[in-house]
Amino acid sequence: MPRRPASPCRVRLCRNLTRERHGYCEEHADHAKPWSHGRAGRGRGGRPWRRLRDQVMTRDRHLCMPCLRKGQATPAADVDHIVPEAEGGPTAAHNLEAICSPCHKAKTQDEARRARERAT
Structure with a gap:
């Protein structure tokens, strides 16, 4: 399976590229919300x-x-x-x-x- 194309990190002014689904580079991966994928639209919140x-x-x-x-x-x-x-x-x-x-x-x-x- 081909790799995801690299895209800019979602943190403003960060020049790093990432292939992660959450859109953050390794340096800013802690900004990704663990609940943001998978259960979209479900749950009590x-x-x-x-x-x-x-x-x-x-x-x-x-x-x-x-x-x-x-x-x-x-x-x-x-x-x-x-x-x-x-x-x-x-x-x-x-x-x-x-x-x-x-x-x-x-x-x-x-x-x-x-x-x-x-x-x-």
Whole structure:
């Protein structure tokens, strides 16, 4: 496979050339962000996630939905998937709910247990 053509380093006024995907020469390789390649557009970060999270928290009145189903009013701290992404659930408002930290921890442990059982 042919090598990448050399391009100038992305650091301003640096005259070195590089063939790296991140665009920095060896001298400035520490400027490259490790999360900038591979998972583009995925994950829970940035403005789109914050907007969706705020929308779900407002919809659920900042109350933990699992606790509310049990008849308790508990302030929510997080937003979590109802059907986990690992089990095919989308990251959309209809599949998200506000949840308190203890419920979130218990739900995450239950999901991890189910994943381990599926793996065996």
